[in-house]
Amino acid sequence: MIRREQVAGRLVLNAPLAVAVLASFIRDAAEASGLPGVVVGLSGGIDSALSAALAVQALGAERVHGFVLPYRTSSPDSAQHACALAEHLGIACRTLEISPMVDAYFTLEPEASADRRGNKMARERMAILFDMAKKLDALVLGTSNKTEILLGYSTVFGDNASSLNPLGDLYKCQVRQLSRHLNLPSEVVEKVPSADLWPGQTDENELGFSYEMADEVLYLLFDQGLRPAEVVDRGYDEDVVGRIVSLEQRFRYKRRLMLIARISGSAVNLDQEIPRD
């Protein structure tokens, strides 16, 4: 029976091996697609930094194209950290302001909430990254980690959209482990995580619990198959566990994006599971 003090240890990875495996994933996807490079949106945060760094390991810096896509309310630190990261990795980096495109739309919808504005920004970035991928013969590199995916903490078809995602099976603490192993700049690795969709936003404030807590609770629920009550029995706060369980259930739809009405006996992905290599 796993005890609470053992959980963090279970999430420790052999960082060099994990980096080698994830780099080979990116290399294989690029080779299989016949496209030489990847594009990645750099937020100035740790997830996009690690994705980009893994791509550099896989493909070499010249085949990784970084994009910094700030909105006018984005923290100036974010863009600055993103550019510093690009310089650290030796990758090309282009900054494109998304304010004109996003604002043009919201002149037609002036009453839109902060949530809607944040989602629009995430989708604007996605649209630009996929267009740049087309232009540069590249794949869009994803940056969503397992913690975010399980909590549904993402914008559907926005920051969760990608051609390939090397981080999707890494909990946030594992993203930190690999980022430290790769010596990514400390201002990126140690900064407080934020979607930066409005000033002062932080992930942990918005979620109401720490990533450290979320990683451990999700590991017990999802990887170990424990029931919520069994997680609480191990000393985790009942309210937090309840909130995590409810987010995990509520946002499952974000993990399976094509909901197809089956009316034949051979529906795509349901009756006919045709794999991709």
Add this chain to the structure above:
Amino acid sequence: MLASGPIMAEAGKPLKIGLAQIDCRLAEVEHNASRHLEWIARAREAKVDLLVFPELSLTGYRLLHLTPRVALRPEAPLLQRLAKAAGAMPVLLGFVEEGETGVHNSAVLLARGETLHLHRKLYLPTYGLFQEARFFAAGQRLEPAPLPWGKTGVLICEDLWHPELARRLAAAGVKLLIVPSAGPGRIGAGALPDNHEGWEVITRATALLNACWVVYCNRVGWEEGCFYSGGSHVVRPGGEVIARAPVLDEHLLVAELDLRESDRLRGRLPLLDDERFDIEGPAA
């Protein structure tokens, strides 16, 4: 010329085995076949006596509904081509077999344009990410192959996790057990992928308890976000790993096996001879 020559390996001489730890392209049989030809040529240069490819090496593993589309009869021209290319160096490869009554996950040993042995996977994992029983029919027959270098058994991947199969083959005189595999990798804190620990426990225990050689040939590469972790290895009778391939890369692992080691250990450690079948209790 090669196709008509005698098989190189002989009883009483060390057997030079080659494990082709390769990547495969999913459902691209012609492409994979041409890569088999390259590795056969490479193994021949290395003077290998017996070359082993991973499970489903001709087709890739995670085929799901593509499974029937890549099925081949054992006498298919493509397999004949490979059997001719094998020549005097027997080659074990994995393919989707269109049998008389079902589609099987099979491994076939080819040489001199002929089929020397065919094994249909007996245990089809259908749990977690494995879905084999949905697409394959399980084999019904366990058969030791009498080959020029000595009696040999083939067990595909999951088959080895059911230890009575290796036991039955060893009791029938098998001294070399070949295990082609498509083993997905998992990473933890350890030096090697987590899944390797389980595999080595089993290959080594099999080699110890049955006093036979065990060669494990895993593949590498990615399919739908799942990686195969390589780490092919050769275990001598008694359980010592004498050769190990790297974790992620394609590799030709070559090792010399003296099958008499199996006889010698069976003399010192007569576990098979001591087996009792008269013990009362739960059925086997």
